[in-house]
Amino acid sequence: MAMTEAAILGAAEKAARLDVEFAGMDTPELMRAVIADLFPGRIALVSSFGADSAVLLHMAALIDKATPVLFIDTQLLFKETLAYRDTLVAHLGLTNVIALTPKPQRLAAEDPENFLWASDPDRCCEIRKVIPMAEALEGYDAWITGRKRFQGRTRAALALIEAEAGRIKVNPLAHWPADKITGYLDAFALPRHPLVAKGYLSIGCIPCTSPVKPGEDPRAGRWRERAKVECGLHTLPLYAGADI
Numbered sequence: 001m002a003m004t005e006a007a008i009l010g011a012a013e014k015a016a017r018l019d020v021e022f023a024g025m026d027t028p029e030l031m032r033a034v035i036a037d038l039f040p041g042r043i044a045l046v047s048s049f050g051a052d053s054a055v056l057l058h059m060a061a062l063i064d065k066a067t068p069v070l071f072i073d074t075q076l077l078f079k080e081t082l083a084y085r086d087t088l089v090a091h092l093g094l095t096n097v098i099a100l101t102p103k104p105q106r107l108a109a110e111d112p113e114n115f116l117w118a119s120d121p122d123r124c125c126e127i128r129k130v131i132p133m134a135e136a137l138e139g140y141d142a143w144i145t146g147r148k149r150f151q152g153r154t155r156a157a158l159a160l161i162e163a164e165a166g167r168i169k170v171n172p173l174a175h176w177p178a179d180k181i182t183g184y185l186d187a188f189a190l191p192r193h194p195l196v197a198k199g200y201l202s203i204g205c206i207p208c209t210s211p212v213k214p215g216e217d218p219r220a221g222r223w224r225e226r227a228k229v230e231c232g233l234h235t236l237p238l239y240a241g242a243d244i
Contacts, residue, residue: 008166015163022160027172030160031059034142034170035067043142043170044068044098046133046233049085050203051218052181054092054190056146056172061092069097070136070143074128075107076114076205080194087191100132117207121223125231128205133233142168148181149174151202151219153229178218204231 018038022030034043045060047053047069060067071085089097106127110116116124137143148171149158158174173181185192195203199211201218210221223229 008163011163011166011168015159015161015168018168019159019161027176028059028062030170030172031056031144032063034144034168035060035063039140039142039168042140043144044070044137044140045144046070046072047146048072048203049081049088049193050146051193051196051201052146052148052173052185054088054192055181055184056144057088057092057094058184058188058190059172060144061094065093066096067094068140069094070100070133071097072100072129072132074205075101076117076128076207078195078203078206078209081203084191084193091191098136100136102128102132106131117205121208121226121228129231130233137167140167142170144170144172146173147171148176150176150178151217153217 022033025033045056045067047057049057049071057069060069073082085097088094107114110127111124116127147155147158149156158171160171160174162169162171184190193200193203199213200209200221201212202222203209204222208223210224212218212221219229
C-alpha cells in the first residue's frame with residue numbers, strides 16, 4: 001500500500017532531524033537508539049549476510065538477539081552465503097532471522113528457467129529482491145542497511161539517516177572506511193564470509209557476482225560489464241503491491 005503524502009513528508013522531516021541529531025554518535029550507540037528507543041519492535045535490520053554483514057549483525061545481537069533480520073534468499077545465492085548465514089546466526093545467537101523469497105508463481109511465469117538475469121537483470125532483481133522486500137517492510141516503520149560511502153559512486157553521498165517511502169532508513173556504517181570494517185571484524189573475532197578470501201568483496205547472486213580486481217571499488221564485481229550498479233532496493237520506493 002502506498003504511503004500517504006503526509007506520511008512521506010513526515011518521515012522526510014524526521015529523517016533530516018535525526019541525521020543532524022545523530023551525526024558523530026558512536027555507531028553502537030546509534031544502533032541502540034534506533035532499535036531499543038526510537039523504533040522498538042518496529043525496525044528491521046536488512047542483511048545480505050555478505051562480506052561486511054557481521055558488523056551490524058553483531059551490534060544488533062548485543063542489543064537484542066530477537067531484532068528482526070530480513071534476509072532475501074533470491075534462490076540464486078552462493079551456497080557459501082547460505083552456509084555463512086547459518087554460521088553467523090549460531091555464532092551471534094540471533095533468534096529472529098526472516099528469509100524472504102520470491103513468489104513461486106511469479107518465477108514460474110517470468111523466469112521458469114532461472115535465466116532472466118541474462119536478458120533483463122533489472123526485472124530479475126525486481127521479482128527476486130525488490131518486491132519481496134517491499135512486502136516484508138510493510139510491518140515496519142524503519143529499517144537498517146549496511147551501505148557505505150566507500151562502496152562506489154552511487155553511495156558516495158549516503159546520509160546516515162534518510163527517508164524512503166514514508167519510512168526511516170538508517171545507514172549506521174555510511175561513514176565507515178574499509179579498514180574500520182576489518183578492524184571491527186578482527187576485534188570481535190567474527191566469522192568471515194568464505195568468498196572474501198577469493199576476492200569477492202560484494203556478494204550477491206551467483207550469475208551477477210565476480211571477484212574484484214586490485215584497485216577496483218568493492219562493488220565492481222556486481223553486474224560486471226553492465227551499466228547496472230544497484231539492484232533497486234535502494235533506488236526505487238519500496239511499496240508493497242507495486243509490481244515495479
